[in-house]
Amino acid sequence: MSPTDVNGASAPHTPLGEPDHSARNRLVIGLLLVSAFVVILNETIMSVAIPHLMHDLDISAGSAQWMTSAFMLTMAVVIPITGYLLQRLNTRPVFILAMSLFSAGTLLSGFAPGFEVLLVGRIVQACGTAVMMPLLMTTVMNLVPPQSRGRTMGNISIVISVAPALGPTIGGFILEHLEWRWMFYLVLPIALAALALGAARIQNVTTPTKAPLDLLSVLLSALGFGGLVYGLSSLGGEASHAGGAMPFPSWLPVVVGVVALGLFIARQFSLQKRDAALLDLRTFKARIFSISVLMMGISMMAMFGSLILLPIYMQNVLGLDASQTGLLLLPGGLVMGLMAPFVGRLFDRFGPTVLLVPGTTLVSAVLWTMTTLNQNTAIPFLLGLHVVLSIGLSLMFTPLFTSSLGSLPRKLYSHGSAVIGTIQQVAGAAGIALFVSLMTLRTADLVSEGVPAIPAMSQGIQLAFLCGAVISLFAIVAAFFIRRPPQEPVGAEPVPGH
Numbered sequence: 055m056s057p058t059d060v061n062g063a064s065a066p067h068t069p070l071g072e073p074d075h076s077a078r079n080r081l082v083i084g085l086l087l088v089s090a091f092v093v094i095l096n097e098t099i100m101s102v103a104i105p106h107l108m109h110d111l112d113i114s115a116g117s118a119q120w121m122t123s124a125f126m127l128t129m130a131v132v133i134p135i136t137g138y139l140l141q142r143l144n145t146r147p148v149f150i151l152a153m154s155l156f157s158a159g160t161l162l163s164g165f166a167p168g169f170e171v172l173l174v175g176r177i178v179q180a181c182g183t184a185v186m187m188p189l190l191m192t193t194v195m196n197l198v199p200p201q202s203r204g205r206t207m208g209n210i211s212i213v214i215s216v217a218p219a220l221g222p223t224i225g226g227f228i229l230e231h232l233e234w235r236w237m238f239y240l241v242l243p244i245a246l247a248a249l250a251l252g253a254a255r256i257q258n259v260t261t262p263t264k265a266p267l268d269l270l271s272v273l274l275s276a277l278g279f280g281g282l283v284y285g286l287s288s289l290g291g292e293a294s295h296a297g298g299a300m301p302f303p304s305w306l307p308v309v310v311g312v313v314a315l316g317l318f319i320a321r322q323f324s325l326q327k328r329d330a331a332l333l334d335l336r337t338f339k340a341r342i343f344s345i346s347v348l349m350m351g352i353s354m355m356a357m358f359g360s361l362i363l364l365p366i367y368m369q370n371v372l373g374l375d376a377s378q379t380g381l382l383l384l385p386g387g388l389v390m391g392l393m394a395p396f397v398g399r400l401f402d403r404f405g406p407t408v409l410l411v412p413g414t415t416l417v418s419a420v421l422w423t424m425t426t427l428n429q430n431t432a433i434p435f436l437l438g439l440h441v442v443l444s445i446g447l448s449l450m451f452t453p454l455f456t457s458s459l460g461s462l463p464r465k466l467y468s469h470g471s472a473v474i475g476t477i478q479q480v481a482g483a484a485g486i487a488l489f490v491s492l493m494t495l496r497t498a499d500l501v502s503e504g505v506p507a508i509p510a511m512s513q514g515i516q517l518a519f520l521c522g523a524v525i526s527l528f529a530i531v532a533a534f535f536i537r538r539p540p541q542e543p544v545g546a547e548p549v550p551g552h
Contacts, residue, residue, distance in 0.1 A: 055103060079198075080259060082145065082193060082197070085256055086256075087190065088248060089186060089214075090186050090190045091213045092156075092245055093156050093245075094183060094187070094213055094218060095217040095218070096156075096179055098117065099221035099241075100225065101382055102126065102225045102226045102229060102369075103121070103225055104118040104121070104366060105365075105369050110234065111169045111333070120173060121172070125176050126175055127180075127279065127483045128180035128184065129183055129479040130178075130184075130480040131276045131279055131280060132180070132181050133184045134275050135267070136334050136475070137332065137468045137469045137472035138266075138267050139151075141263050142263070142267075144262050145193065145256060145258045146252075149256050150252070150253050151185060152182045153248055154182070154249060155167055155178060155179075155181045155182030156178075156186070157242065157245045159176065159182060160175070160238050160242045161249065162178060164235050164239050183489060187471075188256050188468065188472050188475050190213075191229070191467075191474065192471045194206050195460075197463070198324065204398040204400075204401035204453075204456050205395065205399055205402060207455045208394045210452075210455060211390075211398070212390070212395075218393040221361075222365055224380065225237055226365075226375075226376040226379055226383075228240065230375060231377075242460045268331075271321050271333070277314030278312075278314035278530045279311065279314070281310040282311035282312070282315070283484055285306070293398065323362075333476070337462055337466050338473075340461040340462055341461075342461040342536060342539055343461045345535050346454045346457050346461075346536060347477050348532055349410070349450070349454055349536070350477055351534045352529040353450050354485060355449075355481045355525060356421060356522050356525070359485035359486055359522055360443065360519075360522070363493065364379075364383065364436075367511075370508070371427075371512050371515070382440070385437065386443065390448045397409060397451075397452045398440065398454070406453035406454075406537070406538060407533070407534065409452060410536055411444075411455075411534065413447070413449025413450040414446070414530045414533045416443070416446030417529070418526035419434045419442075420446065421522045424439060425516050425520045426514070427515060427519070428509075431511050453536065457536055457537075457539055459471065459474070461539040465548065489522065491518075493518045496518075500513055500514070511548065
């Protein structure tokens with residue numbers, strides 16, 4: 055790090071003779087955390103609005119869930135490009151780009167005349183969000199020493215876990231008193247304020263380097279991730295298209311996605327030999343990183359699949375309104391926020407295993423219990439399940455983020471952040487698509503057999519949670535293999551096997 059600040063003045067020095075940038079670093083990280091909270095909130099704020107959008111815009115559940123799935127899918131496509139942006143550009147211009155895109159998308163969504171324009175607005179929002187999260191993660195890894203990362207990652211966990219959890223609550227409150235457009239009208243001034251404050255106060259804390267952008271890799275990643283998630287969504291689309299057939303087999307996008315991802319991976323292996331990969335897959339040579347990313351994917355499938363299904367269940371099966379639904383999901387979000395700093399401190403002291411094993415066990419237990427939900431489930435019982443699920447997830451996020459990135463050398467931080475962000479969004483979008491597809495297919499089959507709509511949907515939701523419960527078992531096994539990364543000097547290569 056340069057001994058002068060961004061204005062060229064001499065920076066204060068520590069007793070060791072190195073410049074003391076602690077105040078600047080705290081300001082930068084604080085502004086990034088606040089801005090990231092605002093943009094991530096929008097991943098799930100639309101979840102409780104699905105029944106309203108289905109009615110107001112005359113669309114199916116499969117189409118309405120794309121308000122959330124398209125958001126996360128766009129992030130998965132754009133996030134790999136941020137690895138290039140973070141290498142090529144400095145902190146301040148990347149921040150301004152992210153918040154400008156998010157603000158423009160929010161404005162477009164708020165004034166959208168119909169479903170198509172609203173979807174485009176959400177996609178533009180997602181482009182800004184996609185840039186913000188790797189920027190936050192990479193900046194923290196570059197500025198925070200290893201022995202303090204657990205505490206700082208705990209704050210990031212608040213953003214990544216609590217913001218999506220609070221989305222349904224805020225959305226429900228707005229829908230109870232205003233129309234759905236106000237979910238964007240109210241966020242827009244906050245986003246613009248964050249943009250203005252960040253543009254005025256954010257300082258550059260990284261050193262840009264020359265980095266190539268491989269357009270073929272961008273195209274292959276878009277086809278790969280898009281094909282997989284769209285294919286899963288199409289399964290539900292076939293069931294929800296009353297009397298109409300899909301224009302192509304639902305398995306075709308999945309095949310296209312798998313082939314494109316295979317070509318993308320081969321392309322990255324070739325490019326990374328000369329340090330030109332869009333997404334450097336040498337991050338997976340660190341065993342801790344690989345296992346952590348796998349667990350993160352499972353966690354995101356469970357979290358976002360549940361966040362999309364629970365509002366549908368509460369409103370369409372239990373008969374609650376949007377405001378009641380949001381309030382029921384609020385305690386879980388608050389619990390995640392309250393626990394995150396303590397989990398970070400526990401990680402710094404004891405490491406990941408003592409947190410991950412009970413965390414994955416709790417998440418799995420809740421998902422198995424949710425397979426019993428029906429039209430007679432008591433509200434307090436459902437509330438308790440969501441709180442316990444939130445506790446389990448909060449025990450997982452901080453250890454996984456800290457262990458995964460901490461196992462990488464400094465030169466791979468930006469790529470590691472991009473890989474994590476991509477896996478998060480693809481897994482979350484796949485979880486939403488898979489859960490909604492299973493629910494839709496099962497419900498349609500039962501209705502065609504003469505089962506009433508509410509019991510049919512209840513059984514469809516049970517099947518979706520059963521799928522999530524089975525997947526969660528793999529996370530429990532993986533939790534025993536996560537170890538604390540070695541306390542190496544920043545920039546050192548990871549120890550083989552770690």
